Amino acid sequence: MRTTTTGPLRVLDTTLREGEQFAQAHFTTEDRLRLARALDAFGVDEIELPSPAVSPAAAADVAAVLGLGLRAAVRVHLRCSPADVEAALACGARGVNLFLGASPALGAHSLRESPRERRDRVRTAVALAAQAGAFVRFSAEDAFRTPRRDLLQLCDVAVEAGAQRLGVPDTVGTATPEAVAATVGALRRRYPGISQEFHGHNDTGCAVANAVAAWRAGADCLDVTVLGIGERVGITSLGGLMARLYTFDPGLVARYHLERLPALDATVAALVGVAVPFNQPLTGPHAFTHVAGVHSNAVLRAPHTYEAVDPAVVGRRRVVSVTSRLTGRHAVAHFATELLGRPVDAEEARAATAALKATAERRRIGPDAAADIVRAALGAAPGA
Ligand code: HCA
Ligand code: CU
Numbered sequence: 001m002r003t004t005t006t007g008p009l010r011v012l013d014t015t016l017r018e019g020e021q022f023a024q025a026h027f028t029t030e031d032r033l034r035l036a037r038a039l040d041a042f043g044v045d046e047i048e049l050p051s052p053a054v055s056p057a058a059a060a061d062v063a064a065v066l067g068l069g070l071r072a073a074v075r076v077h078l079r080c081s082p083a084d085v086e087a088a089l090a091c092g093a094r095g096v097n098l099f100l101g102a103s104p105a106l107g108a109h110s111l112r113e114s115p116r117e118r119r120d121r122v123r124t125a126v127a128l129a130a131q132a133g134a135f136v137r138f139s140a141e142d143a144f145r146t147p148r149r150d151l152l153q154l155c156d157v158a159v160e161a162g163a164q165r166l167g168v169p170d171t172v173g174t175a176t177p178e179a180v181a182a183t184v185g186a187l188r189r190r191y192p193g194i195s196q197e198f199h200g201h202n203d204t205g206c207a208v209a210n211a212v213a214a215w216r217a218g219a220d221c222l223d224v225t226v227l228g229i230g231e232r233v234g235i236t237s238l239g240g241l242m243a244r245l246y247t248f249d250p251g252l253v254a255r256y257h258l259e260r261l262p263a264l265d266a267t268v269a270a271l272v273g274v275a276v277p278f279n280q281p282l283t284g285p286h287a288f289t290h291v292a293g294v295h296s297n298a299v300l301r302a303p304h305t306y307e308a309v310d311p312a313v314v315g316r317r318r319v320v321s322v323t324s325r326l327t328g329r330h331a332v333a334h335f336a337t338e339l340l341g342r343p344v345d346a347e348e349a350r351a352a353t354a355a356l357k358a359t360a361e362r363r364r365i366g367p368d369a370a371a372d373i374v375r376a377a378l379g380a381a382p383g384a
Helices: 029-042 056-067 082-091 104-111 115-131 148-161 177-190 207-216 238-248 258-272 293-301 329-340 346-362 367-377
Strands: 010-013 046-049 073-079 095-101 135-141 165-170 195-200 221-224
Touching: 010 238, 029 046, 029 056, 029 258, 046 056, 056 073, 056 082, 073 082, 073 135, 082 095, 082 115, 095 104, 095 115, 095 165, 104 115, 115 135, 115 148, 135 148, 135 195, 148 165, 148 177, 165 177, 165 207, 177 195, 177 207, 195 207, 207 221, 207 238, 221 238, 238 258, 293 329, 329 346, 329 367, 346 367
Parallel strands: 010 046, 010 221, 046 073, 073 095, 095 135, 135 165, 165 195, 195 221
Antiparallel strands: none
């Protein structure tokens, strides 16, 4: 399936910024440098780091990542405050991602500033960074719960002050793909020539769909994190976005090193103390395991029958499971053939299938137990 949209696309990875806001995250300087290198090797186009104003150590880390000389552009995430901008410039940052609460809720309860004060803040911070020659993105936090008029007023100020990119984050993850497309489309028409970024939280499970809706409506930069880690349940995952784009058209993601994704996901999972989630696209432990007999039978003949992406694309292998009572004789014949190193006939396949199903009906078994059952059913020596 080809998509009708083939606009330019950059992937901004914010594992080191948004990802640090995941409740279980704690990165050391060494972790940050290792991750920055791994993200660069994967091929993400941009890497976002926390504000150097967070602490002297955060500033030192920004300088260290800049010192790696990565191919990816490095952006620092800043509040709209002159002190943040100055700290970023002092570290040598050439790209600043400014953000400011745009919605009535954040204006009243987070910033506690009037709309006018907020516009002044945006103008000052954007102008300061732009005049210093930095690439400036301005992001209207909570954009999808912000009245359109307020959103455009803030964006107008940012663009006039020199912002080259506008961001519309779905900060609480409540936007629908339709709402995302409408807002991104409106900004596209109002600010031709200005880049647009989308950052979507996954509180309602729509983060990948919303990111793609933003891209199709004209956004040219999509935010992700490895595994989707971030505040609460996180944001669009790198792997989810890759799977989505790959199935539109492999050419869209040809420049990324997808074969590095399993190691990247595993690295971040280990750093934050979680397993790679069972439902993680492309890298979940069972992402390419087929269980039901009906599925296995078809997959063994033609994998695309039940696979969105060939596992080889991410350097993985397909698994045809025989450990469920739902297994079938084609799957078992395949398993037994590999196990015994010789073809099995129809009668043997039937016998092994019956034995496996009978045991799996009673208890949960793994591949080793399945191998023992097949050997016993076919009279093969253990370990054969
Ligand atoms: C935050 C909020 C943010 C900002 C996104 C952006 C969001 O944690 O600071 O700068 O575009 O989700 O709104 O991550
Ligand atoms: Cu966020």
